[in-house]
Amino acid sequence: MNGPVLNTQSVRIPDPKHAALNRIEQVEWYKLLVESVQDYAIFLLDTSGKVTSWNKGAQKFNGYKAEEIIGKHFSVFYPEKDKKRGKPEWELAEVRKYGRIEDEGWRLRKDGSRYWANVVITGLYDNSGRLRGYAKVTRDLTERKKNEDALKEANRVLKHQQKELQKLNRSKDEFISLASHQLRTPATIVKQYLGILKAGIGGPLTPEQIELLEKADLSNERQIETINDLLRVAQIDAGKVNLDKQRTDVAELVKSCLDEQADLLRQHNQSLAFNRTEKPALANVDIARLRMAIENLVNNASKYTPDGGKIEVLVKTDNNEVLVSIADNGVGIKESDLPKLFKQFSRIHNELSEHAGGSGLGLYWANKVITLHGGQIGVTSKVGKGTTFLIRIPSRNK
């Protein structure tokens, strides 16, 4: 075994059962302590800054053996730049002023290579208060500095990537807008010609022919709906939506939505119950957009409830919020599907989803619109029992 060791023939191991160590034994133990530590360079300087002791850690960091370094000035550990600036002398001057100094910087090894050191220099005094030397304790933090620098660089790269992604996101929204506008024209043309055929303007049709045209028409309508949804979503994602807020009785707004959707519900034999708070449920809302969001939720309620089912809509106020709840007793949503609900193009599969149609963008858009109003949409559901959506909108602008 190399390095400092204890001579157990002359130095005892401390033991509470036996007498305390004598002075010489204590000194031997302190020598062993300092000389053995490999993770810190711990050594003495005299008042002029010359090295007067060495330890295992110092040898490990600096590369010098004790006999090579003792008697040399400690400025030999400093890079040329620091020596020129007078850094070593300045550090000793600081210690003489304040008793200690802590510093981080590059230090040089015997072979000229450098390492990042954390250095503490402490003044050593005699019993008359006179400075008699310095204690130098150094830690090699090269690894840590490497990691910190790598982290800074990674951060810089991340920030740059973030900016690039944001740019890409914006151009994605512009592209979607452009493409959707372009797609509207041919879809509109198909709509017209299918309508012309269905209306018999191109000549009388057999029932079978009408049915075939119906199928094409339905699909084209779905295409048009998706295009409209895409445009709405691209607009709101690009942050280009300015809400046209007006002070409105939300209960009245909801009621008029429901009146328009009465036919749809009747087609499916679904009952609709509407209840509202007596006083006006006032809030500052973008009427057209809130209508669309409500329509979307009621449509969903109808789509995912079997024929003969029940939909209940309730509008009430609570402190400074207007609450709109839309509850159905339909197929319900699995707990595992709930997080996907408000995502773009989310598709949830259940026994009614095959014929549900839709673009998968409605809830995403509705959620964004409500959020823009400073509100939120929540959902609770139980498979086989039904689903309740709850919209909360602040009554006053925040």
Next chain:
Amino acid sequence: MPKILLVEDEPLLRESYRIVLEAVSHEVDSAANGLEALRCCRDNIYDLILLDLMMPKLDGIGFLKKFQKNSKTKETRIIVLSNMTAGDKTNQALKLGAHKYVQKSQVSPTQLIKLLRTELAAA
């Protein structure tokens, strides 16, 4: 027979509207842009104008700005039939004298006929 001016730059679409309007006994003049539309308006008084917004040479807004409002044309109903989403342009059109804005992709031939019936009755 009601006299209608159809202003639409997309040929297939223009043709489809013409087919529908003529099938329900309307007299239809077609224009492919605002300039042609103005020319038609110099020589004719229409009961109703179906006006697209995005057209080359002179667009819908340009047409509305130049359309002569006088004693003879004050009965003419102007319906903006555009695929633009409702917004600044459509609002501007309404301010410049259009009576109604309808989005093309939301209107089937049957619905167009119903719409025209309502508007012509309102004239």
